[in-house]
Ligand SMILES: O=C([O-])CC(=O)C(=O)O
């Protein structure tokens with residue numbers, strides 16, 4: 001099996017899992033991956049794929065713009081944009097949504113805000129952000145890095161790390177740990193389903209949780 005096959009395989013596994021279980025699995029192995037403060041524009045949105053990283057900084061006196069990097073993003077990638085958490089100017093809008101959707105880019109995660117939200121909803125193009133706002137970043141931000149590691153919400157995101165995002169938010173899984181994290185997350189999902197089944201069958205929640213080890217599911221493995 002080639003590295004590409006393995007990556008495809010683990011992406012398939014992560015795609016089947018909710019971010020809640022992936023986050024618990026990251027807790028279990030002691031990795032920080034949850035991007036606090038970023039949420040989906042629609043609860044139906046879900047995106048899984050390797051990170052394509054982009055960073056903006058204030059334009060200051062230079063003439064800046066947003067989005068020209070889009071032509072270089074491969075199909076299936078999740079674009080991760082770091083605008084340092086700014087919520088007063090956008091780094092994503094409707095033209096970018098239309099192009100990204102047509103090129104089958106998997107989604108966009110923004111440490112900042114976006115506009116033209118209706119285009120994202122109409123195209124079912126998944127965007128996760130700190131919110132929405134209409135004032136453009138054009139002339140206000142400039143692109144400073146593409147394909148370099150980012151630091152968002154205390155999490156380091158390297159290009160190619162696997163981004164998983166759904167109604168609960170976005171988490172990042174380092175490629176080297178992805179198979180282990182996916183296996184643990186699948187285990188957590190199975191155990192939680194057993195707890196629900198036991199409770200539905202008449203067990204108390206306390207007894208069901210005790211029986212299946214609920215309280216330790218996410219605890220750091222020694
Ligand atoms: O200024 C922006 O955020 C970009 C924009 O509106 C678009 O791509 O349609």
Ligand SMILES: [Mg+2]
Pocket residue numbers: 093094095116
């Ligand atoms: Mg626009």
